Structure formats: C-alpha cells, structure tokens
Amino acid sequence: MADELRLVLLGGHQSGKSNVAHSFLNVKRESDQITTECVKMEGDINGRKIILVDTPGWWKCYQLCDSTECLKAELVRSTSVCPPGPHAFLLVMEVDLDFSEKHGKAAEGHMQFISEDVWDQTIIVFTKLQHLGDRTMEQYVEIEGENLQKLTQKCGNRYVGFDTDLDRDGSQAKELFRQIEKLVAENNGRSFKADAKRLNDLETKIKNVEERAAARAQQVLEKRRKLEEIKRNAEAEHDGSPLNIVLLGWVLSGKTLACNLILGDDVSFDKTVKCVRTRGEVNGRNVTVVDTPSFWKFLPYQLNADSVNTEILKAMDPCPDAILLLIPLDTSFSEEQMEIILENMRPLGEKVWRQTMVLFTCGGKLGNKPIEYHIESEGDALVRLVEMCGNRYHVFESMSMREDRTQVDQLLEKIKEMIREGALLESNDEHQGKNKKSQERETLSEWLRVEDVKKLLNEEWERSNAMMKDMLKTMSTQKFVRTGKSLDEPLDLRGEGINTELFINKHQLKDAIEREWNRQEAVDSARIQYKLKCLNANAETSSCADEEDIKMSCAKVNEWHQKNHFSDYGSVSSYEEHDKTEQDRD
Ligand SMILES: Nc1nc2c(ncn2[C@@H]2O[C@H](COP(=O)(O)OP(=O)(O)OP(=O)(O)O)[C@@H](O)[C@H]2O)c(=O)[nH]1
Numbered sequence: 104m105a106d107e108l109r110l111v112l113l114g115g116h117q118s119g120k121s122n123v124a125h126s127f128l129n130v131k132r133e134s135d136q137i138t139t140e141c142v143k144m145e146g147d148i149n150g151r152k153i154i155l156v157d158t159p160g161w162w163k164c165y166q167l168c169d170s171t172e173c174l175k176a177e178l179v180r181s182t183s184v185c186p187p188g189p190h191a192f193l194l195v196m197e198v199d200l201d202f203s204e205k206h207g208k209a210a211e212g213h214m215q216f217i218s219e220d221v222w223d224q225t226i227i228v229f230t231k232l233q234h235l236g237d238r239t240m241e242q243y244v245e246i247e248g249e250n251l252q253k254l255t256q257k258c259g260n261r262y263v264g265f266d267t268d269l270d271r272d273g274s275q276a277k278e279l280f281r282q283i284e285k286l287v288a289e290n291n292g293r294s295f296k297a298d299a300k301r302l303n304d305l306e307t308k309i310k311n312v313e314e315r316a317a318a319r320a321q322q323v324l325e326k327r328r329k330l331e332e333i334k335r336n337a338e339a340e341h342d343g344s345p346l347n348i349v350l351l352g353w354v355l356s357g358k359t360l361a362c363n364l365i366l367g368d369d370v371s372f373d374k375t376v377k378c379v380r381t382r383g384e385v386n387g388r389n390v391t392v393v394d395t396p397s398f399w400k401f402l403p404y405q406l407n408a409d410s411v412n413t414e415i416l417k418a419m420d421p422c423p424d425a426i427l428l429l430i431p432l433d434t435s436f437s438e439e440q441m442e443i444i445l446e447n448m449r450p451l452g453e454k455v456w457r458q459t460m461v462l463f464t465c466g467g468k469l470g471n472k473p474i475e476y477h478i479e480s481e482g483d484a485l486v487r488l489v490e491m492c493g494n495r496y497h498v499f500e501s502m503s504m505r506e507d508r509t510q511v512d513q514l515l516e517k518i519k520e521m522i523r524e525g526a527l528l529e530s531n532d533e534h535q536g537k538n539k540k541s542q543e544r545e546t547l548s549e550w551l552r553v554e555d556v557k558k559l560l561n562e563e564w565e566r567s568n569a570m571m572k573d574m575l576k577t578m579s580t581q582k583f584v585r586t587g588k589s590l591d592e593p594l595d596l597r598g599e600g601i602n603t604e605l606f607i608n609k610h611q612l613k614d615a616i617e618r619e620w621n622r623q624e625a626v627d628s629a630r631i632q633y634k635l636k637c638l639n640a641n642a643e644t645s646s647c648a649d650e651e652d653i654k655m656s657c658a659k660v661n662e663w664h665q666k667n668h669f670s671d672y673g674s675v676s677s678y679e680e681h682d683k684t685e686q687d688r689d
C-alpha cells in the first residue's frame with residue numbers, strides 16, 4: 104500500500120522508545136515493562152496507516168560486543184517485522200547531561216550492526232526534554248559538543264524533540280510526523296532493503312536456537328525427574344540441616360542483590376571487599392549465604408586484587424554445600440569470559456563444578472523467552488559453562504520481584520537436587536576407587552586444604568632458604584660452581600594425613616609450586632653467581648682471600664636476600680640489577 108508508513112524505533116535502554124511509540128500512535132501504554140523483543144504496533148495518523156516496530160534497547164555505554172546475541176538478533180530482525188522494510192528509523196535518545204564519546208560509539212555500533220546504510224533514513228528523537236532547562240534543542244546539540252554532533256551529522260542533522268510528558272497539545276508528535284514525511288519524500292518513498300541472505304540466515308539460526316533450547320530444557324527436566332525419583336526411593340533427606348551457599352561472580356553480577364533476595368534482607372549496594380557471611384532462615388531452614396568480592400569480567404585472574412583471591416578461598420572454608428556462579432543476562436558471554444571464570448575457579452579444584460550452579464541474574468531481560476534460548480543463542484562458551492555445571496542453572500528476576508519468593512524456593516529446590524547429584528557422584532567415585540590399585544589413590548584425592556598447603560609451602564620454602572644460607576656460609580675461596588638447585592624432592596602432596604576437607608586442586612597447585620620453585624632456583628643461582636663474583640674480585644687483589652672479606656661478602660648476600668626474598672615480582676635480571684647498584688654503592 105503506497106500510503107503505508109513503516110517505522111523502526113531504535114535506541115538505548117530506557118531512552119523512551121516505547122513511550123514515544125505509544126504517544127506517537129496515540130495508544131494508551133498499559134505497562135512500563137522493558138522491551139525485550141521486537142513489537143509490531145499499528146496505528147493511523149491523518150488517515151495514513153502507520154506500522155511501527157518497537158525494539159529492545161542497548162546499554163547506552165556498551166559497545167556492540169558487550170551486547171547479547173539475543174539483542175543483536177532482535178535489532179537485525181526489526182527490519183523484517185515490517186516488510187518490505189521501514190521507511191525511516193527513529194533513533195530515540197534521552198537528552199543526556201553528558202553525551203560522551205562512549206555513548207556515541209554505542210549508538211553508532213548498534214545502528215551500523217543493522218546496516219551501514221541506516222543513516223540516510225534515520226531521524227534522532229530526543230526525549231526527556233526537562234533536562235534541557237532553558238536551552239533549545241539546537242543549543243543543546245551545539246553545546247553538547249562534537250560527540251553528539253558527529254551523530255547528528257551522520258543523520259543529516261535531522262533531529263526533533265519529543266517529550267511524551269510535555270507534549271500536551273500533540274504539537275511535538277505532529278512535528279515528528281512532518282519530519283518523517285519530509286525524509287520519506289527526500290528518499291522518494293524508498294524503504295530500507297535489508298540483506299535478504301542475512302535475514303534468511305538469522306531465521307535459520309533462530310530456528311536452530313529454539314530447537315536446541317527446547318532439547319536442553321527437556322534434558323534438564325528429565326534429569327530433575329530422575330533425581331526426584333532417587334529422592335523418593337531413598338531414605339528421607341535431612342531437609343532441615345543448615346545450608347551453606349557461596350556466591351561467586353564477576354563485578355556487578357548481582358551477588359549482593361542475590362544474597363539479599365535469598366535471605367529476604369535489605370539491599371546494600373556497597374562494594375563487597377571481604378567475604379560476608381549472612382545467616383538467615385529460609386522456609387524453616389538455616390541458610391548461610393557467603394557473598395564474595397568480585398573478580399573482573401574482562402581482566403584476567405592475575406589482575407585481581409590479592410584480597411579477592413584470598414577472600415574467595417576463605418569463603419570455601421567450611422566447604423559449602425552449593426556454589427552459585429552469577430552470570431548477568433544483560434551482557435555478552437564469550438570465550439574470554441569463560442577463560443576468566445575458569446582461571447578464577449581453578450584454585451578451587453576440579454570437583455568444585457559438581458557443587459556449582461549458574462545463577463543468571465537480570466532475568467527481566469529474557470522477556471517471554473526461556474533461559475535456554477539465551478544459553479543457546481549466546482554461543483558455545485556459555486553452553487560449555489552451563490555443561491560444566493552439570494546443566495544446572497536458575498534465573499533470578501530482579502528487585503522488582505523481591506516479594507515473589509517462588510524464585511528463591513525454586514533455587515533451594517535445585518540446590519537440594521545438586522547436593523543429591525553430588526552425593527551420587529561421590530559414591531560412584533568411592534565404588535570405582537575400590538577397584539583401583541592403591542597407587543592410583545592419588546588421582547582421587549586431588550583436593551588439598553588451603554591451610555595445610557600454605558603451611559607445607561612455607562615450611563618447604565624456609566627449609567630451602569636455610570639450606571641456601573648454610574651453603575653461602577661454607578663457601579670458600581675454592582672455585583665453586585653450582586648448576587642450580589632443582590626441586591629434587593618434590594613436595595609430598597599425596598594427601599596422607601591431610602584433612603579430607605579438600606578444595607585446592609593438586610595438579611594445578613603442583614604447576615604453581617613448580618613455577619615458584621623454579622623462580623627460587625633462578626634467584627638462588629643469581630645469588631651464587633654474585634658471591635662468586637665477589638670472591639673472584641678478592642682473589643684478584645690478594646693471592647689468598649681474607650676470611651674477613653668472605654664473611655663480609657656473605658653478610659652482604661644475606662642482607663640482600665633478606666630484603667628481596669619475599670618480593671613476588673621482578674625477574675632474575677632485576678636482582679642482578681639490584682646487585683649491581685649495591686656493588687656500585689660500595
Ligand atoms: N519525563 C519523561 N519521561 C520519559 C520520557 N520517555 C520515557 N520516559 C520514562 O523513561 C522510562 C523508560 O521509558 P520507556 O519508554 O519504557 O523506554 P524504552 O526505551 O522503551 O526502554 P526499554 O524498552 O527498556 O529499552 C519510563 O519510566 C518512562 O516513563 C519522556 O519523554 N519524558
């Protein structure tokens with residue numbers, strides 16, 4: 104139909120897209136809910152049929168790569184919801200107090216993801232105009248600076264203001280309509296042509312995702328049914344025993360919020376810097392929730408503050424019944440995140456995954472889609488994570504659902520199932536263990552108590568340190584060549600006599616210890632080289648080295664060692680550098 108006008112509304116999350124859509128079409132808005140998928144709306148303006156597609160918004164400062172695959176797919180799909188394609192895109196942006204480069208990039212990135220060609224058909228719609236104060240729209244664009252101007256220029260300087268609260272007489276809606284008509288006329292009525300192949304591929308992808316999501320949901324259901332059966336056949340479970348839950352996750356994943364939701368407490372949005380144990384009663388059961396400081400989402404484990412790593416280990420003592428790994432649903436999850444999570448979980452040992460469940464937060468972003476759809480669409484990394492957790496996951500809505508305890512009840516139910524599953528795996532281990540030779544016992548006891556390991560490490564470190572000191576003391580003018588001390592007798596980590604409350608993975612630890620000891624070896628060898636240098640220098644000035652000189656050299660080496668021994672950083676060359684400056688000073 105020639106007269107039909109097709110529009111797609113795009114923009115940041117909470118920028119006012121749905122408000123604009125309803126006001127423009129003069130349709131009453133029933134709910135303030137966030138938009139999670141494309142919504143096709145129809146109306147009539149001046150006898151002209153309007154088809155308008157409302158879309159979910161991106162986070163204003165998120166780059167495209169940080170948006171979920173679901174969101175990106177909806178953006179592309181928006182152009183196909185109003186075939187044969189929209190006449191105009193309305194880029195809805197609230198009048199921001201500080202429109203930064205980041206905001207500009209986010210808008211550009213998401214718009215261009217739809218197509219490089221969107222700009223010729225885009226009009227910016229500024230909302231929430233109360234922030235303008237005394238300024239006009241033009242003044243605002245002028246004053247806001249180059250970041251915003253770059254964007255308005257991309258849109259051929261087409262922009263209008265539309266505040267749904269202030270537009271009492273409908274003049275702003277009229278002006279928007281006029282601008283749209285003008286643009287359509289300039290484009291000779293041409294509508295946007297989406298890449299047909301891309302849309303086709305997307306459709307196939309969505310179908311596949313839906314199928315896989317349904318299969319996963321079914322798989323989970325079957326497993327849960329089996330566990331329920333086992334429960335019925337087994338003796339009555341001790342449902343009343345206290346439950347110890349640890350929350351882990353990257354920054355701003357919602358751990359504190361989840362802790363409060365579980366225990367029904369008040370929310371504190373203070374940054375968690377130490378692990379915080381909060382006790383409460385949930386459905387008559389004593390529940391302790393341990394909140395932990397966050398690791399990074401993008402930065403590797405090595406860049407965590409030391410306290411993060413130590414606090415997470417502290418949270419594991421006593422051994423928790425369940426670990427909830429929090430993953431927000433409003434952001435991407437790629438291989439990079441998987442790697443970081445693996446790094447952070449590694450110190451907790453292989454078996455930690457038996458007790459871990461993914462707790463998805465920001466569940467409101469799912470809309471009507473099942474969580475399995477998000478898991479499958481987000482890609483392999485998230486699928487692998489979920490599977491590492493034995494296909495166990497749960498979704499928490501948000502604060503708006505605080506009063507609804509069903510999400511917590513369901514979580515506790517799933518935790519109980521996980522404990523049951525863990526017990527089954529343990530008994531399988533035991534069963535298999537009986538048939539193995541005793542030397543193979545080692546592989547089954549891969550877990551070590553942090554405290555025991557720490558003690559062992561420090562003792563071993565001190566022991567080799569003392570050996571080193573002795574060696575330096577007994578060094579004489581005789582040429583002494585040492586090829587370096589290797590860890591001939593590795594630490595006995597077989598676990599004999601070590602508490603079975605285990606939570607450090609032996610193999611990972613062995614690697615780390617080896618590296619530590621390699622380092623000590625390198626440092627010691629540098630010290631020996633230094634000592635030899637001193638002795639050689641003495642030999643050059645006197646035919647027979649003076650006892651006194653040797654003692655002084657030893658004292659110097661010792662002093663240097665005391666100062667530097669506990670340094671965690673630096674390379675062997677930095678020690679050599681240090682030696683040089685010490686020598687220069689002398
Ligand atoms: N004062 C004022 N408030 C607005 C305006 N537009 C939107 N709001 C408010 O901003 C909030 C978000 O508006 P929505 O229209 O739901 O925003 P949206 O862009 O559709 O949000 P998502 O669907 O979550 O991406 C709501 O509380 C609105 O009432 C406006 O022009 N003026």
Ligand SMILES: [Mg+2]
Pocket residue numbers: 120121122136137138157158159
């Ligand atoms: Mg909306």
